[in-house]
Amino acid sequence: MRYELYYWPSIPGRGEFVRLALEEANAEYDDVARRKGGLKALMAFLAARDATHSSAQPPFAPPFLKAGKMIIAQTANILSFIGAHHGLAPAGEAGRSWTNQLQLTIADLVDEVHDTHHPIASSLYYEDQKKEALRRAEDFRAHRMPKYLGYFQRILQRNKDKSYLAGAKVTYADLSLFQVVAGLGYAFPQAMAQMAKRYPRVIALHDRVAARPRIAAYLASERRLAFNQDGIFRYYPELEG
Amino acid sequence: MRYELYYWPSIPGRGEFVRLALEEANAEYDDVARRKGGLKALMAFLAARDATHSSAQPPFAPPFLKAGKMIIAQTANILSFIGAHHGLAPAGEAGRSWTNQLQLTIADLVDEVHDTHHPIASSLYYEDQKKEALRRAEDFRAHRMPKYLGYFQRILQRNKDKSYLAGAKVTYADLSLFQVVAGLGYAFPQAMAQMAKRYPRVIALHDRVAARPRIAAYLASERRLAFNQDGIFRYYPELEG
Numbered sequence: 001m002r003y004e005l006y007y008w009p010s011i012p013g014r015g016e017f018v019r020l021a022l023e024e025a026n027a028e029y030d031d032v033a034r035r036k037g038g039l040k041a042l043m044a045f046l047a048a049r050d051a052t053h054s055s056a057q058p059p060f061a062p063p064f065l066k067a068g069k070m071i072i073a074q075t076a077n078i079l080s081f082i083g084a085h086h087g088l089a090p091a092g093e094a095g096r097s098w099t100n101q102l103q104l105t106i107a108d109l110v111d112e113v114h115d116t117h118h119p120i121a122s123s124l125y126y127e128d129q130k131k132e133a134l135r136r137a138e139d140f141r142a143h144r145m146p147k148y149l150g151y152f153q154r155i156l157q158r159n160k161d162k163s164y165l166a167g168a169k170v171t172y173a174d175l176s177l178f179q180v181v182a183g184l185g186y187a188f189p190q191a192m193a194q195m196a197k198r199y200p201r202v203i204a205l206h207d208r209v210a211a212r213p214r215i216a217a218y219l220a221s222e223r224r225l226a227f228n229q230d231g232i233f234r235y236y237p238e239l240e241g
Numbered sequence: 242m243r244y245e246l247y248y249w250p251s252i253p254g255r256g257e258f259v260r261l262a263l264e265e266a267n268a269e270y271d272d273v274a275r276r277k278g279g280l281k282a283l284m285a286f287l288a289a290r291d292a293t294h295s296s297a298q299p300p301f302a303p304p305f306l307k308a309g310k311m312i313i314a315q316t317a318n319i320l321s322f323i324g325a326h327h328g329l330a331p332a333g334e335a336g337r338s339w340t341n342q343l344q345l346t347i348a349d350l351v352d353e354v355h356d357t358h359h360p361i362a363s364s365l366y367y368e369d370q371k372k373e374a375l376r377r378a379e380d381f382r383a384h385r386m387p388k389y390l391g392y393f394q395r396i397l398q399r400n401k402d403k404s405y406l407a408g409a410k411v412t413y414a415d416l417s418l419f420q421v422v423a424g425l426g427y428a429f430p431q432a433m434a435q436m437a438k439r440y441p442r443v444i445a446l447h448d449r450v451a452a453r454p455r456i457a458a459y460l461a462s463e464r465r466l467a468f469n470q471d472g473i474f475r476y477y478p479e480l481e482g
Contacts, residue, residue: 097311
């Protein structure tokens with residue numbers, strides 16, 4: 001089956017977690033909004049969603065994935081689907097649940113990263129909430145970032161000779177943690193340089209994912225979007241303290 | 242199987258979404274931290290989690306559910322497990338995915354409610370971020386609350402004569418939306434009185450869930466915790482604008 005991914009065309013954002021899973025799975029997909037005229041297709045889809053009499057199960061927001069007749073939204077939910085269909089999560093209930101749990105914790109971290117530059121409202125510019133952003137980013141660097149990275153470090157330590165969060169085999173949660181580490185390195189380079197010393201296994205996981213052949217090929221391709229100042233991970237030097 | 246729920250004993254918080262599902266399922270469970278000495282058991286569990294050589298898959302934060310050998314964390318992940326084992330979600334992949342998607346959207350809304358009174362840091366008192374809270378709550382009432390409630394209203398409209406978010410049968414997502422509507426009514430009574438006129442189907446869903454026999458019995462019992470000023474849903478009159 002050829003999938004259709006719908007996500008904003010100019011940012012990695014939450015869509016990137018889905019792209020990484022599709023790429024590692026070697027799945028066929030169209031990145032709809034990045035085709036010529038594709039943003040129109042995404043906007044038309046969202047407008048149709050808001051029509052009361054549309055029959056489809058409507059997504060609240062991008063990203064969403066069309067898989068045959070299914071329209072699947074919410075990043076962790078999309079990844080759970082891809083994981084089950086493409087061997088990117090354990091098949092048993094306990095392993096599947098653990099991978100989903102890891103992903104939801106990563107999603108919480110991603111939300112908190114977003115709120116370092118938008119603590120008041122997504123609808124306002126950064127400049128209109130910069131004062132609040134300075135306070136929130138300070139707390140994030142001092143408390144939240146080490147709390148999350150320390151958690152993943154401990155999980156990886158426990159696994160001993162196993163390489164990934166859920167054991168010896170890569171899952172979509174590993175691909176997502178790769179993206180978070182890359183994004184934090186972009187947004188908070190100084191803080192991440194410090195964290196890298198404290199949480200070396202998290203960095204090693206990032207490097208291990210980056211070296212996987214399909215991921216390496218993807219990262220070198222034009223399909224990979226660079227981090228930029230409109231996404232979740234943004235670099236504002238003043239937020240480094 | 243008798244479950245063990247681990248969650249802070251003094252607030253409904255995220256644990257309440259799990260309780261509602263366990264109650265509707267008529268499942269046997271211990272609310273561990275609310276037993277005598279139970280908070281100690283919760284704290285001991287969290288301390289053991291942080292020991293590097295513990296072998297269990299560690300939760301990042303409460304709530305978590307012990308189900309035999311499994312320790313399941315992240316609210317939506319716990320609910321997905323309960324839904325599958327107790328008929329509180331459709332059995333087919335499409336329905337299961339849709340219910341999970343709805344729950345994750347509810348979880349996003351819950352995060353935003355929390356941040357109306359804690360926009361800077363969970364570790365700080367409300368009083369130390371009140372100025373920022375006033376701004377964030379204003380945006381929440383004006384934009385986010387109607388966006389989310391309007392979304393659920395449209396889903397319920399689409400279902401026509403069917404009663405619940407995923408169709409004719411109740412799911413854990415309906416129980417969660419009940420809790421959110423109740424919580425918003427506590428935290429933002431004026432705003433919710435307005436919203437009730439615009440989104441009557443959401444209110445009707447709340448009432449339908451409240452009238453289900455097991456839920457009604459639970460709500461009348463001592464097991465149900467009242468909303469209070471330490472939870473996610475708090476009433477600060479100044480945040481009503």
